Structures are given as structure tokens and as C-alpha cells.
Amino acid sequence: MSERELKAAQDTLRDFLAQARSAVAFTGAGLSTECGIPDFRSPGGLWTQNKPIPFDVFVAHQAARDEAWRRKFAMDAAFGAATPGRGHTALARLLADGRLRAIITQNIDGLHQASGVPDAALVELHGNTTYATCLDCGQRHELDWVRSRFEASGGKAPFCEACEGPVKTATISFGQAMPVAEMARADKLSRACDLFIVIGSSLVVYPAAGFPLIAKRAGARLVIINREETDFDEMADLVVRAEIGDVLEPFIQGVAANA
Template identity: 55%
Template sequence: MASDFKREIERASRVVVFTGAGISTESGIPDFRSPGGIWTKMSPINFDDFLRSPEMRREAWRRKFEIDKTLIGAEPNKGHMAVAKLVDTGKVTHVITQNIDNLHQNSGVPAGKVIELHGNGTYAKCLGCGLRHELEEVRVLYERSDEPPACRVCDGILKSATISFGQAMPEEEMRRAEEATLACDLFLAIGSSLQVYPAAGFPIVAKRNGARLIILNREPTELDEIADLVIHDEIGPTLAPLVMLN
């Protein structure tokens, strides 16, 4: 099966890689949605509640900084490095990711080739003027005041630069992801349960447009039956030999 995988990649000219939480769990980052994940232990805060309630905003930031403690020191693993190598060779045109951990960029993938469908949790943005705020700055504001942190320029609401439950998907990223998907001849879905829509619809779009579809995930997915190749295995150990990583 590994030889089939390698052959599919070699004969493709425009590969899109689509990644979910499974590629980052091998870096020690927890999967929010799986059984035993963070969202099974606490209900996520809806975007409308975040906007409406200062108490919900304080709680959201409390959770954010608490969760981030578990992410300190997380580094790209062999799966990330293998994807970065494929991007570097020109084989992979874009990496579409559901992850918010910035590990694809940290592995060496140019930021312009990473399409973050669910945002990025390594910084914050003002919902008013859009200004980026570094998390350490926000942490200082949070710890020295009883009020939710606010933008230093327009006093608008600050929020982690991620897409919350109930928040609209980012239009520009969705557009870019669709364009990349329609232009590819091989769509490689890695570490995703392919259950969270609309993101999980991209493999279907690729397949219907004539691209080959490979799914690499530890567990079966709902789209396995339409894939040209399915591998249920660890991600880093499966991908690393394909690009000859030690």
C-alpha cells in the first residue's frame, strides 16, 4: 500500500494536502472533537454569546490561556515535515488545514501556501478594526483587569484569531481553498475524520472534478468509500518514508 501511495504522488502534478487534527496529535496537541477531547469536557462558547456577554469573553480567554499551557513546546512532527518537503519540491500547491496551531508554517511551509479554514490560535485579532495582537500582550491585559481585553487602537473586542462555533467561515480562505481544490489532480486528506462541514466537502469537490483522492487517517472516515486509496495508519511514520525523512 505504501508503494501505491508513493506512485500516486509521483504521477500527480498538482497536489493539494488537506489536514485535520490527526496530524498534530503526534506533536502532543489534543484533538478537541474526538471522544475524550476538550469539547467533550466543556461546552464550546458560541460566537454570539462571546459578542453579547463580557462574562463569556472573560471565560473564553481564561480557557484559551489554560489550554495553551498544554501546547507549550509543541513542534512540527515527521508528518508536518513530510508535507513541507512535498511543498518545497513544488509537488504540493497548497495546504488546506482545519488546524489552528501554526505547525505547518513552523515546519517551513510558506504562509501564502497555507489556507487556514478555522483560523489561527497563535495570535488574536480585533473584531472591530482587524488589528493583530500578540497573545502575550492580550495576556497582560487579561491578568491586570477584570474586564475582557480590548483593542489598543479602537477599543474593539479582542478574540483569538480562530473560527468559533456559530461564527461564519472566512470567505477569502474558503474561496482560495475551492480554487486550489478545483485545480488539483490529487487531493490528499490527512488526519481528518472528514465530518466537519463545510471543510470536509473539499475532498468531495476534488473527486467530482476528476482528481484522485487519498485518505490517510488512523480511523475510518465517511468518505473512505469514494477514495482511490485509503490508509489507516500513523501519519508521520507513513509519510516520512515517502520523502525519505530520517
């Protein structure tokens, strides 16, 4: 995309936001690649390095739980110091300015919260990897607690100190049920919005990828900002194929100037 085309797309997005009464952002892994966190499917992505461990396998086998936590701590060593990028900052400012109603995210990295997005304005469809929960009783466990027991046992995944149930990062794995409350809230937001902005999602992971279609069918304008094409591009009102930070950076300055 040329500089002229990018400027035109930014102007159109600015107009859409100015006209919207209820705008919702929908974010995916592409938002965090600028922060040094690889996405899942592209060459060098996380799924090309390690095959995902299905939920039923995690629950059934100690070895699978051990491997899941080994991977988790290895990833934290590589990417745990990541900080919010320009896209995160722009969305946080748009929320603070009242131009966005909420953010629905597929991301699990906690960078939206780190950028200043309040929990009340964020819907985490796939959970959060910055803490853990017991799969039996639901008790929250901090990662430092898990790590200390993992390392002390020579790489064995710990059990819940309250009920001895298996402890897992608070994320949604393949084969695990989607969170009911978050799905219902995302559905409500999608049906009620008049502008739905997809940012950094390939839109191939369902059921989460169905929300743009729900919004569009309910009458919302649909914007897609992603480096690669998606299956929803033809129905979108605006498609921007460029680096997300480059697209959204002017909105940081623009919101600040108009605050």
C-alpha cells in the same frame, strides 16, 4: 494495518505523487496529535473537556470572553510548547520539492508554519490561534499583549486599544462566518488539483469537509490517511488507517534523497 500493508500503501501514495501535476493536501487535527495536541472529538479530546463557546455568545457576554481567554491560556500552558511532528515535516518537504502545490488546513495551531510551510502555500480555513484580532476594526494583537492585560485585570478579557472592540483569537468559532478569501482559494485549489490527500481529518465539519468531494467530482484522485474511518472512504482511491507519522515518515527521507 500490518507492516506489509503499510508499505504497499506508501508505495501507492508515492506513485500517485509522482504522477500528479497538481497535488493538494488537506489536514485536520489528527496531524497534530503526535505533537501532544489532543483532537476535538475522541475520548479526552478538547470538546469532551469544554463545550465550545459560540461566536454570538462570545460577542454578547463579557463572562464568555473571559472564559474563552482563560481556556486559551490554560491550553497554551499545556500544549504551547508543541513542535511540528513527522507529518508536518513530510508535508513541508513535499512542498519544498514541488510535489505538493498547497496545503488546505482545518488546524489552528500554527505548526505548519513552524515546520517551514510558507504562508503563500497554506490556506487556514479555521484561522489561527497564535495571535488575536479585534472583531470591530480587525487590528492584530499579539498574545503577550492580551495576556498581560488579562492577568493585570484579574481575568478580564481586554478590549482593542485602537477602537475598544472585543478581542478574540484569530480563529473561526461556531456560528462565525467562514473567511471568504480562504474559502474561495480552497475551492479553486480543490477544483484544479489532480490529487487530493486528506490527512488526519474526520471530515465531519462543514463546509470545510466538502472540499474532498469537490476535488473528487472534478476528477482528482482522493487519498485519505486517518486512524478512524470517514464518510468519504468508499469513494477514495486509497485509504490508509494508520498513524500519520508512520505513513508519512518515509517521504521525509525520500524527498531528501531525491532533492
